[in-house]
Amino acid sequence: MNIVMGIYIVILGLLLGSFFNVCIYRIPRGESIVFPGSHCTNCNNKIKGYDLIPVISYIFLKGKCRYCGEKISLRYPAVELITAAIFYLIYLKYGLMFLTVKYIVLASLLIVIGMIDLDTTDVYFSTTITGVIFGIGFIIASYFFNLGIGEFIIGGIAAGGFIAVIILITRGMGWGDAEICLVCGLFLGFKLSIVMLFLSFIIGGIVGIGLILSKIKNRKDYIPFGPFIAVSSLLTIFLGEYIVNYYMAMF
Template identity: 55%
Template sequence: MYIYFGIIVFVFGIVIGSFLNVCIYRIPKQQSIAYPPSHCTSCSSKLKWYDLVPILSYIILKGKCRYCKHNISIRYPILELITGLLYFFIYVKFGIGIVFMKYAVFISIMIVIGMIDFDTTDVYFKTIIVGIAASIIFLLLHYYSGEFIIDYIYGGIFGAGILSFIIVITKGGMGWGDMEICLVCGLFLGLKLTLVMLFLSFIIGAVIGIILILSGVKSRKDYIPFGPFVVMASVITVFVGQNILNWYL
């Protein structure tokens, strides 16, 4: 039964990953995520249901549009697979319940925000609103299940506060969108895990930044979006953040 549910969760995650791809592509273009129906971004041909089976359709079609033979980015099936795996690992760690739902929603929102930031260097406020709204729903669920929610509120305040302080001190070294991302993270993770997330995001950002500069991909003057580092740190924090706290304390 455990394996059976694991497979279902994995497949469900892959399907959600396909939807996240739609969000990542359409939101920056100010397009509806529901209409028009899925279509080829090259020839605009409406895709049939059998063209939209996550991962499998890409493999069967050999990474090309069925109608115009234009190459389809391999990023689509990779993100679907990653989302499926993340959902599976959340299930393994937390089981099926409110915590699973919370972190599945959280990571999904973070993937959309992070990928859009990576593509455009912008954080779209509508994605932040979705994140805040989702966090409030789960705060209410925590509250009605008898948990104290003040820690999550402190987490949001702390995450947003630290980034705001850095933005003011560095005079634009980071963007206000980064502050908004950390606000959402704090509301989902709580104060202590937000501390871990921020620590990891700065470490990841520093390491990747140094690698990009030394490899010549970026120069010291180039802007490197911080959002993707926060997303990576958030995912790590969901799975091992408490272990890091226990080890440190």
């Protein structure tokens, strides 16, 4: 753990978090995530570089567009801060290692995919295929580092396949959920994928029942499952090995 490195990781998280905001907004609208540059969604004015500094610009602009005064959602700085915090925690736990890079990429994919699913209840193939390509890339890199690859190939097939079976039997989930689990399995490997699936059903169940009991949703409403997979995968990155060891110790 090195303070300068830690600061770099936080800045990287803030900058990428800002980019993820663009992805979360534009991908469901079918817009390019690169062009044009950032503009106000209300008055369409191009936003200058000095107004695009993550979190800081939001504070200086008091959460309003410089040109038209339209309120900027608190979600933008929140996503930037959450991304930076997750990156920093991954670095704190894994140091400067191969796993840090891999988990930062997985967390990035999950933030974008999870937030889009929360907004639209849709999972976009362009996002999950990007995840599969990165996942396979890390498996190839693992092969060259002699880190073992079977665990990850099986993890992807098992996690995605498990959800596919649930879809075929119950029709209660979407194919997007199977795609997200395939991506998570490729990154997490078989053992941690079991933890991830277990956590996502527990958290999804608790939140789902809570939403129905509090009458925010009724029983027929569609509750997207992707955000639960995303949260569970992030928890698995931090707690998965403890949960696996705990269960191993029981038997």
